[in-house]
């Protein structure tokens with residue numbers, strides 16, 4: 001099939017006016033170029049003319065918790081991060097397996113409506129996986145692991161999950177591991193995850209340096225989170241020394257190649273450590289969740305200067321009010337206006353693709369890539385297209401996943417906000 005649009009945005013090269021994408025029957029892209037050339041080179045291919053639209057790669061959400069989709073507006077901003085954790089834990093205890101399955105399905109609908117074709121979903125309830133239908137978009141299921149109370153790494157649980165993964169290699173996407181955070185997962189659990197991920201070629205993600213309370217706990221052995229976790233029986237002998245980031249790097253828990261969520265609280269010493277540890281570092285920023293928690297300014301420029309690749313995520317609806325990556329782009333642009341629109345669009349396309357080690361397959365339109373595409377109305381000149389993508393405030397009306405045209409779900413969508421939610 002030959003898809004024609006007013007502007008094609010390959011991300012692997014400049015935008016093309018009157019462009020076209022040739023999609024093969026196996027769901028991959030055969031060619032990208034000017035419409036006239038593509039029509040000449042691919043005679044006989046049926047043409048679908050999308051008209052006055054920008055055609056671009058489907059968006060990639062690098063950090064999401066679909067389990068909590070039904071908790072939208074359920075938690076007001078709290079006095080502290082620890083208070084929020086206590087509140088979400090109380091809400092989670094009231095939810096049944098069916099509630100979570102419904103939340104995941106609702107989340108997928110919302111992701112699709114906002115043009116997301118790939119999601120990194122941190123799954124807190126691996127026991128739900130056998131009850132799930134195949135995901136409607138490309139999904140990396142990161143198994144969330146926590147062992148505060150039980151210090152013994154749960155090898156049996158990992159083995160069970162891995163055998164499930166092996167039986168479901170037909171699902172679009174893949175599987176990864178998520179030792180939740182250094183404050184909830186032991187060094188032993190981090191190392192076990194690392195070993196498994198290396199053996200099975202899986203990506204890894206964790207939460208790091210998210211809140212000031214986490215840093216008070218690790219750096220100084222004090223604060224609300226310290227007291228809360230000590231009360232749960234966590235061994236606190238890794239506290240009172242270094243930052244959460246320095247601790248985790250020095251102890252070999254995290255490193256280049258991980259999708260590190262948040263990294264809000266890095267200090268000069270952390271940036272020096274980053275510079276002294278070469279590799280492919282990735283950070284996921286969740287602009288609206290960041291605003292919800294009123295964390296300190298996200299160190300975008302310093303991370304970029306250190307060579308870190310930044311991707312965007314939505315986090316969960318327990319600290320956000322929609323799963324729209326367009327709204328995240330708008331929020332990032334608002335808080336850091338000097339970022340170029342093209343750079344921002346990369347944080348939801350080529351950057352997360354690289355973090356998933358899928359450069360050339362996802363997040364860009366080029367021969368051999370998966371045909372995951374979206375279109376949105378656009379009638380301007382090619383250089384304006386990145387601005388128009390970021391400014392989009394409407395659900396996507398045309399989407400292709402793995403070479404198949406998907407009709408977008410017509411769920412009742414709430415308008416997303418681009419700023420701090422106050423309720």
Ligand SMILES: [Zn+2]
Pocket residue numbers: 063065122207261315316
């Ligand atoms: Zn998270």
